[in-house]
Amino acid sequence: MIFTWRYCGATPQSVRTFLTAKGISRTLLKKIKFHGGQLRVEQQPVTVRTLLTTGQTLTVQLPSEGAPDTLTASVAPLKVVWEDDHILVVDKPAQVASLPSHVYPKDTMANRVLGYYQRQGYANQGIHIVTRLDRGTSGLMIFAKHAFAHTLLSEQLHTQQLQKTYLAVVQGQLTYTHNRITFPIKRAPWSFIERTTAVGGRSALTEYWCQQQFKNAALVKVRLHTGRTHQIRVHFAAIGHPLLGDQLYQGPQIINLQRPALHCAQLHFYQPFLAKDLDLVSPLPADLQVLLNTLK
Secondary structure (H helix, E strand, C coil): CEEEEECCCCCCEEHHHHHHHHCCCHHHHHHHHHCCCEEEECCEECCCCCEECCCCEEEEECCCCCCCCCCCCCCCCCCEEEECCCEEEEEECCCCCCCCCCCCCCCCHHHHHHHHHHHHCCCCCCCEEEECCCCCCEEEEEEECCHHHHHHHHHHHHHCCCEEEEEEEEECCCCCCEEEECCCEEECCCCCCCEEECCCCECCCEEEEEEEECCCEEEEEEEECCCCCCHHHHHHHHCCCCECCCHHHCCCCCCCCCCCCEEEEEEEEEECCCCEEEEEECCCCHHHHHHHHHHC
16 A cells, blocks of 8 residues: 655655654554555655655555464455445444454454455455444444554544444433433453443443333434443443343343344544545344334
């Protein structure tokens, strides 16, 4: 992957300073230097200390990325929602983990994306997950196709320019049609996996809007303003409205629902390489649609 910029500054500026302002991290600069990338000014190799002068053209060639040694390609199908040269957005089914672990070592979304890259014949096969989802959660996930895209999109997550909107089905009658949940979250002392709300935890903010109230449950639209592990599930359990099907957080168990009723339905972010905003959506999957029909 090659990127080119023209320097228009009035005074000389180092390549390092210029690229840092463009969002290229120190880590990526090291990879460019030591793993086959290149920096060129007017087609001549340079270092990060080189000074740019007005009108000069800087070219950055990222190092190629082969498939990760620890990851095996999966032949399972992949539903692509958006793809360009820099970003891949996919629709994750429930009960598929985002990344391999000792419990789920092979057929994860990372494995499926690698398999897709190989079937497409892509030279770069690095796996860069920008937004991950719990195994039981369905919906939209973003993969960056190279480290530069990963850095820029991760910064949007940090600044909340990248917005994730979920749909969830929670237990009970909601007191408020719109509310913000602000309990801090930390790892539960009795579990490696489970989280809890507690003083001394990390700050967390979840905002929700009730979309439909049923007799004993409600469909809510949820926006995350922070990204804590299990945040939506923990916060709704803390206010007495756990997600239907969420066994870990004492949600009511529903026949034919084998996971928490949670779906990442929309992503809004800025595509910096195309200079435009993207709004991507994923419809409710069949199991949650059946659930809503049952509640009606």
